[in-house]
Amino acid sequence: MLEITLNLYEDKKDPYYVQLYRHIRQEIKSGRIHAGTRLPAIRRLSEHLDISRNTVEAAYLQLVSEGYVESRPRSGLYVLKLEEDFSFLEKVTNQEPGRQDAEEIVETKPAASPVLRCDFRNGTIDLSSFPFSVWNKISHQIMQEYTNSLSLYGDPQGEPGLRHQLAGYLRQSRGVRCSPDQIIVGAGTQQMLLLLCQLLGTERQPVAVEDPGYNGARSVFSELNFPMVPIPLEEDGIDMEYLMKSEAKLVYVTPSHQFPFGMILPIHKRIKLLQWAAEHDRYIIEDDYDSEFRYQGRPIPALQGLDKSGRVIYMGTFSKxxxxxxxxxxxxLPESLISKYKDKKAFLEPTASLIHMQTLERFMEEGWWEKHLRRMKNVYKKKHAFLLSAITRFFGERVKVIGQHSGLHIVIEVNDGRSESELVRKAEEKGVKVYPTSPYWITFDTQLPPRLLLGFGGLSENELEAGIRLLKEAWT
Structure with missing residues (x-):
């Protein structure tokens, strides 16, 4: 069976379906995918590439409309034989006319990549501290106790027991006021956003997003044809005056730990945001993606807990x-949207694993979740402090740290005259991966000093030390 693998880039202007369509089209033109080949099923390819089925379907429809593939009833999509041979294009790509014949082209090997010595990738976690023995024991118990029910899909809204545990946890830890009936459990924030957008039914209505902000959410809005209104940030978060002057019908925010810059939305702005939503019949999507990890000061209650008008849609994840x-x-979901969801629930299937949901429910019920969370807070707090100390020791005041005190990443500002791309390249030459923040912008200001994202959750103190030392060598 044909497998299609490619890199999909969120920072490109082209949406995923265009990138996928162009990749398959080029593979067909070059002859690397032969006539008569059956393309992977939509569901299989979406799972393989970790993208939505709608994305794959849109790419396939474009290929059908342009005559590269055809749909055969009850069989699938098959590549058609092209009237023109495009394979010669592969030999002369980027070749200037008259410079050399195709026979004279010498294949050159790419330069060897440096050995990766430290990867400051965001979103990684400390697996060494996870209680695998406890988790596996509970999972095994679930498999034995619920053998018959595991043949079923489960509740599309998420298992009732897990939603009950979640409601209690969110009330105590985040100040979220909700009943289990208001909670929907699914497989990832993007999947939750897809479902939410379908419920809201506001396709092609403007949605305000923080600029810079989480590009995973932006990709969902883009795929569903939601025009996005970039709202600039101030030192304390989203610019409320700019938002109130916009025509946005919906706003997506990360108020407790802005992504990627880490500021916390103060109470006066939270009240303004809630007033804006209540007075203009708008909704607020609050993404509370890593609120568990705060290293200084008191915990910041969720925006949802302040909401008296039912305008806040609260989102969270166990990924971090x-x-x-x-x-x-x-x-x-606020009560106003629960009824809409109930109307669609009968036609939906659960997206999160039944076994994992039931395991997590018991993990929380037996108190393991609280123990694990307390431990991880201490683990990440120590790593966070160590990273900041290493940056100070090696760089002094030559770099500025942005967004400290919470979360599993920091941002550093390097104002030495070099560009973001040059700093990333120099780091890679030393075997260190740091990540640009420019992909998180819609209206990127090239005059701003370069800001790079450093995730630390999955790195040891030795790796953090080595990584910062190598960065100093790379940027000296």
């Missing part, structure tokens, strides 16, 4: 606090 691979996220 538990295991990314179990793919469990959730959202809390």
């Amino acid at each position: 606090s538990l295991l990314s691979g179990i793919r469990i996220s959730y959202m809390v």
